[in-house]
Amino acid sequence: MHPTVVILGRPNVGKSTLFNRLAQRKIAIVDDTPGVTRDRKEAPARIAGRDVTLVDTAGLEEAPPDTVAGRMRNSSEAALRAADLVLFVIDARAGLMPADRAFAAWLRRASLPVLLIANKAEGRGGMAAAMEAFELGLGTPIAVSAEHNEGLGALHEAVAEAL
Numbered sequence: 001m002h003p004t005v006v007i008l009g010r011p012n013v014g015k016s017t018l019f020n021r022l023a024q025r026k027i028a029i030v031d032d033t034p035g036v037t038r039d040r041k042e043a044p045a046r047i048a049g050r051d052v053t054l055v056d057t058a059g060l061e062e063a064p065p066d067t068v069a070g071r072m073r074n075s076s077e078a079a080l081r082a083a084d085l086v087l088f089v090i091d092a093r094a095g096l097m098p099a100d101r102a103f104a105a106w107l108r109r110a111s112l113p114v115l116l117i118a119n120k121a122e123g124r125g126g127m128a129a130a131m132e133a134f135e136l137g138l139g140t141p142i143a144v145s146a147e148h149n150e151g152l153g154a155l156h157e158a159v160a161e162a163l
């Protein structure tokens, strides 16, 4: 069994775009409508030479984050608990939202291995915006742009190191 890498975050932060970028094929549905990806999607991926199973969660997007712990029948949460690594994605342009903080608190409590990904950090100011995410207490944010293919090298290295 390859390690499972699960992509988590509130709607519209770019989870599916990142999934597509890492899986290098178009499986997840990317849409401007928050929560449009209804199903959990899996794909094999090769990250820094490691074969992994990549999971794009959507089922958790609309769950009130503070009920996450009570929703073990939710397949996405089951996937999350089985994760060898969670890529927790925030939107560096939008800044931190209450749902981001709630997910972060849940992840800290669950003691899951997490990499904090600040997506949409392309262009000038992207890095500065990403740094706000430090306050989530999940380590150093990795600034990327899934859409513009920026920062993915550093992300690959961080994943390889974390697995």
Ligand code: GDP
Pocket (backbone or CB within 6 Å): 009, 010, 011, 012, 013, 014, 015, 016, 017, 018, 029, 030, 031, 032, 034, 035, 036, 037, 119, 120, 121, 122, 144, 145, 146, 147, 148
């Ligand atoms: P999800 O709901 O978290 O799965 O988010 P999606 O992957 O469906 O993306 C939501 C929106 O954000 C879409 O319009 C994407 O094109 C856009 N998006 C994703 N990644 C980036 C990025 O790196 N930069 C910018 N500017 N937009 C992005």
Ligand code: MG
Pocket (backbone or CB within 6 Å): 015, 016, 017, 028, 029, 030, 036, 037, 058
């Ligand atoms: Mg999606």
